[in-house]
């Protein structure tokens with residue numbers, strides 16, 4: 065009797081154990097998972113009814129079915145329904161708007177995504193989720209037009225553009241060029257107006273500027289800005305490298321730079337300095353001078369630049385320097401500033417105020433302060449013997465910021481004066497010319513303000 069009783073209690077225990085094991089199996093098996101499907105919409109909350117909505121639905125046990133509905137104030141329309149015999153773990157679907165959407169008056173709609181997974185949970189009916197996404201319907205392209213701009217641009221030079229861009233949901237605005245550069249715009253004078261200096265890099269054969277405005281729904285406006293293009297030939301200099309120069313200045317510089325450590329061949333040192341070190345130094349300059357403020361600017365009226373009194377031009381902007389040794393061409397570079405010389409260690413006094421955004425040693429450029437004058441316009445002072453300002457300082461016009469010298473890649477005491485527009489080196493001569501500034505900058509701003517005031 066007692067043995068029998070023992071047997072049956074053992075049986076109960078086994079059955080009980082099996083039930084628990086079964087429950088654990090059900091509880092942990094993918095077949096019975098309890099997570100609802102995940103739904104992601106790859107679009108933002110704006111829809112222009114042109115681009116499809118990209119919806120991704122995923123689930124561990126697979127998707128059994130999904131339904132996508134568009135809900136307006138007065139209407140509900142099914143956009144998609146699918147049921148799968150073999151469940152997919154991830155579904156990517158593109159939803160196009162229904163025809164009725166193009167004529168609807170609603171500015172806001174809801175997209176409702178319902179998905180059921182292939183889990184056996186919930187008495188085999190699976191896990192269900194309903195997710196709502198709100199969209200603002202925006203079919204209108206941004207309003208975009210030129211208000212005023214410089215009449216011409218010279219190769220290597222600068223120009224100004226003022227434009228009007230209006231949209232309820234404006235997202236991006238920039239000036240596209242035929243080269244890779246995109247010029248940023250700064251809010252100007254009144255709401256909906258923008259201003260930018262642009263530049264034609266000396267190495268580009270052509271210049272083409274197009275304003276682009278895109279709203280949050282992806283509507284895009286594009287308008288070409290017709291500049292009169294003035295080509296300019298820059299000097300090509302063939303420079304023969306002397307042993308004196310290689311063993312002197314180049315050997316000295318090679319000791320300083322990381323890039324030339326362990327290199328003993330003078331010509332190799334020269335090529336690394338003229339190409340690799342120069343590229344690194346210029347990259348730093350471009351990076352520092354590419355920033356443009358987002359704050360509204362009401363005026364821009366720079367004084368003609370002339371940082372060094374009684375100075376002589378000793379090298380021009382844009383010289384294409386081709387270097388050879390023993391009759392063989394070994395390297396080349398562009399001179400991207402204007403070299404000015406007066407007395408040794410002469411005072412450098414810029415004619416325009418601004419923020420010091422860099423004041424340190426920069427390889428070939430030696431000791432080099434950079435001033436931010438606003439609107440993406442920067443000036444740079446290379447080869448200084450000493451610098452009297454620090455990064456973060458604000459300097460008034462005519463402040464004594466530094467002294468000329470021959471630090472970096474310079475043979476004699478001089479100032480390498482650079483002007484940059486949004487990270488592009490431009491002809492300093494334009495900014496040193498009162499008439500050029502008046503015609504191309506201040507007059508354009510004045511006439512734009514008149515037009516804006518009437519608008």
Ligand SMILES: [Zn+2]
Pocket residue numbers: 379399401402403479480481
């Ligand atoms: Zn120079």
